Amino acid sequence: MNTQDLLVNVINQSKHTLPSYQTQHSAGMDLRANLDAPVTLKPLQRALIPTGLFIELPEGHEAQIRPRSGLAYKHGISIVNSPGTIDADYRGEIKVLLVNLSDQEFVVEDGERIAQMVVARYERIVWRAAESLTDTERGAGGYGSTGTK
Ligand SMILES: O=c1ccn([C@H]2C[C@H](O)[C@@H](COP(=O)(O)OP(=O)(O)OP(=O)(O)O)O2)c(=O)[nH]1
Numbered sequence: 001m002n003t004q005d006l007l008v009n010v011i012n013q014s015k016h017t018l019p020s021y022q023t024q025h026s027a028g029m030d031l032r033a034n035l036d037a038p039v040t041l042k043p044l045q046r047a048l049i050p051t052g053l054f055i056e057l058p059e060g061h062e063a064q065i066r067p068r069s070g071l072a073y074k075h076g077i078s079i080v081n082s083p084g085t086i087d088a089d090y091r092g093e094i095k096v097l098l099v100n101l102s103d104q105e106f107v108v109e110d111g112e113r114i115a116q117m118v119v120a121r122y123e124r125i126v127w128r129a130a131e132s133l134t135d136t137e138r139g140a141g142g143y144g145s146t147g148t149k
């Protein structure tokens, strides 16, 4: 543990060890499915997969639940609500809403690393109603306004 690391309370009700960073500078920790039996996802089917983890994030922090690129590339497995948001005041179980975007069945096994969790700080805002917004070079341009190549 480094001095700048954030301490996060966790209850692990899964059969698996706590998630951990796989490499020195990984942004995310891989989350494992905590299942009594494998879950089969048919093409375009989705399922809410439990992790058995309950966490208490410090105020001002969120956890983002993101897909793993390997599962996405090899099997078309993604997350419907990507990135999922775990709020600092959430005390329920972390679950992952997987979707099978391939044309073949995919079986989620107990203990499989199905997603990654990145903890980030966030800002809360208060609105200030304005009559106009500052001019910029971009203005209202978007959706490919800068060209396609
Ligand atoms: O992938 C996810 C997304 C959310 N959650 C939990 C934690 C989060 O704090 C809570 C609510 O999530 P969100 O705000 O995205 O869902 P909602 O549809 O707006 O539900 P709610 O009305 O409960 O906020 O559900 C998960 O476990 N996994």
Ligand SMILES: [Mg+2]
Binding pocket: none
């Ligand atoms: Mg919500």
